[in-house]
Amino acid sequence: MSEFNAGSAPGPLAGDVHTYTAAFEAWLAARPPAFVAAARPIPSYAERVAAMSELMRVLFDEGWARRGWPEEFGGLGGGIAYRAAMWEALARHGLGAMALFEHLEILAPTLLAMGRRDFAARVLPRFLRGDERWSQGFSEPEAGSDLASVRTRATADGDGYVISGRKIWTSWARYASWCLVLARTGTRESRHRGLTAFAVDLRSPGVEVRAIEQANGTDELAEVTLEGVRVPSGQVVGEVGGGWKVAMHILAHERGTFAWFRHCFLYRQLFDGLRPAAEAEDGGPRAEDGLLGEALLDLAAVRASSHVVMDRYVTGTLAGPEAAFSKLLLAAAEQSVNDWSLADDTDLAIGLQDEHAAVRRQDYLFSRIVTVYGGSQQMQLDTIAKQILRLP
Numbered sequence: 179m180s181e182f183n184a185g186s187a188p189g190p191l192a193g194d195v196h197t198y199t200a201a202f203e204a205w206l207a208a209r210p211p212a213f214v215a216a217a218r219p220i221p222s223y224a225e226r227v228a229a230m231s232e233l234m235r236v237l238f239d240e241g242w243a244r245r246g247w248p249e250e251f252g253g254l255g256g257g258i259a260y261r262a263a264m265w266e267a268l269a270r271h272g273l274g275a276m277a278l279f280e281h282l283e284i285l286a287p288t289l290l291a292m293g294r295r296d297f298a299a300r301v302l303p304r305f306l307r308g309d310e311r312w313s314q315g316f317s318e319p320e321a322g323s324d325l326a327s328v329r330t331r332a333t334a335d336g337d338g339y340v341i342s343g344r345k346i347w348t349s350w351a352r353y354a355s356w357c358l359v360l361a362r363t364g365t366r367e368s369r370h371r372g373l374t375a376f377a378v379d380l381r382s383p384g385v386e387v388r389a390i391e392q393a394n395g396t397d398e399l400a401e402v403t404l405e406g407v408r409v410p411s412g413q414v415v416g417e418v419g420g421g422w423k424v425a426m427h428i429l430a431h432e433r434g435t436f437a438w439f440r441h442c443f444l445y446r447q448l449f450d451g452l453r454p455a456a457e458a459e460d461g462g463p464r465a466e467d468g469l470l471g472e473a474l475l476d477l478a479a480v481r482a483s484s485h486v487v488m489d490r491y492v493t494g495t496l497a498g499p500e501a502a503f504s505k506l507l508l509a510a511a512e513q514s515v516n517d518w519s520l521a522d523d524t525d526l527a528i529g530l531q532d533e534h535a536a537v538r539r540q541d542y543l544f545s546r547i548v549t550v551y552g553g554s555q556q557m558q559l560d561t562i563a564k565q566i567l568r569l570p
């Protein structure tokens with residue numbers, strides 16, 4: 179699978195990342211038990227999170243997951259290229275997904291860049307080691323695409339804030355210890371200028387997390403209710419009133435660099451599916467070959483696009499509106515890979531057969547909603563139209 183070979187890729191994977199990658203590949207080839215346990219198909223999200231947390235602990239203790247993060251925050255130094263290489267190698271050796279450690283690549287860069295240093299130094303090593311996990315609380319019942327209309331309120335009180343409100347569609351909140359909450363500290367009319375970001379400990383009194391059962395049978399999403407939750411001032415992320423800037427920093431990662439990490443697992447899914455298809459080959463053209471071609475082209479597009487975003491990030495530039503391209507391409511690739519993956523099945527009842535099939539069914543159904551998270555497809559197109567093409 180030469181196309182899937184991190185060792186020969188340019189850009190973010192260059193330099194002595196090659197040495198790191200080669201050593202990590204050798205470690206994975208010995209099939210460490212925590213890796214094998216996390217790489218098997220696990221339909222239960224509770225079990226998946228437990229297996230991934232254990233793998234993160236081992237990766238941290240062995241040093242692999244510490245490369246690419248600053249020493250002050252539990253890392254061993256070096257840039258995002260190490261992380262790009264680590265997750266791609268994990269996918270290539272058989273890991274199916276990052277589970278909620280997706281948030282390491284979506285939230286941790288912002289906590290590093292904008293959180294209070296002592297707070298970040300306290301929480302990030304625990305996040306990296308899988309001891310604690312994070313979620314992202316932006317959306318509300320009345321604030322999705324129109325994020326500036328967030329109503330959750332944070333009121334200054336002594337050396338801290340008291341937060342009340344309701345967040346929805348909070349990925350992985352059921353399994354998280356922390357949530358990065360966007361709340362209103364300004365007037366109701368202040369829109370995006372009156373927002374502040376807070377790191378809220380989900381174990382605090384006044385927090386209720388209610389899982390939302392999804393059509394694919396999983397409980398990744400949740401509703402988080404905050405009722406008079408006290409948060410110390412040291413857990414403000416960014417400036418008071420600067421929550422919009424924090425949200426945009428996070429979304430730049432969720433739409434941009436994250437596409438790199440996620441697309442590695444789509445290649446994994448595609449290559450896993452190729453084996454049975456090849457065995458069934460009778461020499462003639464098959465209907466699903468067209469779908470396979472589409473999936474490969476979509477993956478190549480998202481790889482190229484996210485590579486550019488990663489290269490820019492390595493040189494210190496956060497993706498701007500052009501991250502919308504990576505987000506759109508990633509969603510398209512996720513859907514076409516899953517269209518192809520289920521092409522030989524007559525219905526979705528395959529989920530009842532075994533764990534492989536159950537996970538495949540979950541992935542397929544989840545792929546139908548990937549055009550929504552991180553900002554809907556229409557909002558990404560709107561960004562491109564207005565901010566890049568300057569259309570009226």
Ligand SMILES: Cc1cc2nc3c(=O)[nH]c(=O)nc-3n(C[C@H](O)[C@H](O)[C@H](O)COP(=O)(O)OP(=O)(O)OC[C@H]3O[C@@H](n4cnc5c(N)ncnc54)[C@H](O)[C@@H]3O)c2cc1C
Binds near residue numbers: 313316319350555556
């Ligand atoms: C799998 C998944 C995971 C998610 N995880 C999280 C999470 O961890 N944290 C979090 O905070 N949120 C999360 N979300 C929520 C997500 O960010 C919102 O669903 C999204 O922003 C859309 O908001 P909405 O659902 O309120 O829909 P609306 O904003 O009500 O939009 C409904 C429809 O109208 C369209 N629309 C709205 N406004 C416009 C406009 N101005 N121009 C053109 N079309 C428009 C939208 O594109 C959409 O098709 C997640 C969602 C999904 C599906």
